[in-house]
Amino acid sequence: MNESPFREFWKSCYKNGNFMVGSIMILSVIFIAIFANQIAPYSYTDIHESDILTAPCAQYIFGTDDMGRDLFSRIVFGTRITLEVAIIGAGLQLIVGVLVGLLCGYYGGAADRALTFVADLTWCIPGMIMALAVVTIIGSGLIKAIIAISIVAWAAYARMVRAKTMSIKNMAFIETGRSFGESDWSLMFRYILPNIVPILIVTVSMQLPGTILSTTTLSFLGVGSQPPSPDWGLMVAEGINFVEQGPWMAIFPGLALVYVVLGFNIMGEGLRDLLDPRMKSQ
């Protein structure tokens, strides 16, 4: 009883198996990304001309690709790209989604109706199609692919934040704040936003795996990361042509991707139990 709520929260985190397993998986990826230079035996662009398409062995534990590059090193450096996608993607979607959701939910009116319509519109166009359309316009590349995916995904955040804001803004403590002369801006960011944070975290954890998968898919299709980037989607695409001579080229990057996405998925399940008891009961 005399424990701080913070400590109590950590204790329940500790007890939540899903959250712990997922976090450890993600932390291991972050660790690899930070120490990529120390972990990888070679640079991801090093070409070993005499060792083209070598099967996994002591020297190249994941084998080499058709240009003689060490796959293990490429996958290790690829963690950086994946995390980049996760951070930039989630950041972009959050900033736009939260801002739009807060403003629409708080002020309502014509702007709200217009934005709801836009959000509905993006909702009824398949995400991949829209992302490809955006890429057609703004061009290829990793950052552009992330932007394309975020343009598709922000609506989910906006929708959620808008609904929450609308329900919170009528609560008594907002009235109290207003009577103390708080500005709209302060009410939105200092009163309403903190109350949305838990469910926002849950939403991020549920959206992130999708963002990573879609961005990698764009890379696989050739409109995301460009060679010689060690993007895992791109690496699988390169591996397809050598499925018979060097299946490891496609297998290992895909496995790495599954590991990361699964990590986020499992952590997300745990977070949902921890932060949103209402969702848990379903």
Add this chain to the structure above:
Amino acid sequence: MNEELLRIDNLSVDYKVRDGFLSAVKNASFEIRKKEIFAIVGESGCGKSTIAHSILRLLPEHNEIIKGQIMFKGKDLNQATEKELEAVRGKQIGMIFQNPLDSLNPVYTTGKQVEEGILIDKIPREEAWNRVIEMYKDVKMPDAERRAKSYPHELSGGMRQRVMIAMMLARDPNLLIADEPTTALDVTIEAQILRLIKQLRDEYGTAVMLITHNFGLVAEIADYVAVMYAGMIVETGTVYDIFDHPMHPYSSLLMKALPRMTKKEGRLTTIDGSVPRLTSDKPGCRFANRCPFAKERCFNEDPDIRKISETHNVRCFLEKGVDVR
């Protein structure tokens, strides 16, 4: 009028919860005779609905342990197989619920749902539908033929409860369990539905087990009453026994709270304290912590049922009863 229909003997219901067991009903005993209206009154959460549901084994979560005997027409329903119970449900004992909107399937017309029960008895479809219309007329449904083709959402709350009653009486059962049948309805509709239940009892001779938290309602239509507190039946008797000579402190305090108030306020706000959480099966009277007359003994021993008269039983140590009025 004195023939026994249902006898509950030492019924206990425990719910399995995360950290052990919750004792929802403890050692409940009472009997219902043919054609009588038997009311169980108590605060919400006191276990009265649990008793009602466990008679037909309809507790929704399937995490309960039922002990004791539920003798219906000489057969113990607690020992019955699922198949035997299916033959009892609807045919011998009907049951209506608190919220008639949730209790009706929104995707079928109400008539279809009533008919579904009738068809169990292998009655030709046309005849079954005629029976539906007949039942709708019996429960005073205005415009019966059209309403039978309406969906639950198209009916008002009172009409939905009429549908439920029609559904549950269509197979002419001996007992109708009514679990807070009017709680979700307006006061005016409440009176209509109660009058209907009483009328149908007189007409069909169906005994009624009425579960309610509303004492006023009990006084209006019940023959016999059981007062329940925190999973225990503390007093049983005829309406006159309970209203004129309450023996248990809880009933007396309730009576004291009742007459001056309108129905809505007649709740237990005037009794201090709150219901204890009943996780463990610790001994002692469960009302002791709120009872103004509690002695040390009340906290340590289970009081036994004491016979006051042929019809009147109480579960309390106080010999003479109490008169708080």
Add this chain to the structure above:
Amino acid sequence: MRDYIIKRLLIGILLLFSVSVLVFAMLFLMPGDPVTVMAGPLAKASELEGLRHQYGLDRPIVEQYITWLSKMFHGDFGISYKYRLPVWQLLQSAIPVSLYLTIITLIIEYIVAIPLGLLCAYKKDSLFDHITVNVTLVLTAVPSFWLGVLMILVFAVKLQWLPVSGFESWQNYVLPICTGFLGGIASTLRLVKSEAIDALHEKYVVTAYAKGLKKREVLYKHVLRTSLIVVTVNVFMSVPWLISGYIVIEKIFGIPGMGNLMVESIVKQDFNVIQGTIMIITALTVLCNILSDIVLGILDPRIRISVTGGDQ
């Protein structure tokens, strides 16, 4: 009911109109002169002026849009500069291929997901449920492009049971359909399960038991029937999503469907084809949405009433 359908149709038309404006606007959002965008990088500078007039790009923009739209209604989506063929001709051969794959996948997916999902809901927290939940959790983490590669590796290269790619015989379709099926089964199964769990907890299920119905009848008439409403509606909703999911699969297995056509044209900057494929798929999406709304209205009387106000 009639009011409901009319309302849905109006919303659908509004959405279709908005989508068409967006797709039309793509031309002007593209970097570079619209005429080069449309004619492709191979067009000679001397031709451009003539083409500008031919495409009507010197007309006011609203007029251009109306011309574009009315042409599209007549099946004129312009010319693919890469194939030197009308876009409609390309679409005509690609659309049936994609639809065929999608519908077969959809059928298999629901045949498997409905009984599995119901069983998981009914036996919640059993060993079977736990296994299914964990398998679907893993499946959602597997990107379909990798799954496709694994399929080729195992069944085509190592075991040599099935051909790697092509589209001549039914065997060519087995691996793509399996890939699509595994990619979509997880979400469908979850939907069926959560719907069935909701239905199992409804009060009317208790009523059905209280009426004296047998367990089988209760499960069939009250749980299954009601939980399948949303699931049925979802069938219609998922057609366009499956088509877009098939973009990747079509590329891996070299299937000449809409997805392959679209990706190909994006890489080659074949604008008219891009525009045509996007327009067709989004139009299909909107149509499927309207259709699913109408089906929902037919299956669930509550929807009809909430729109028409009932007859109380």
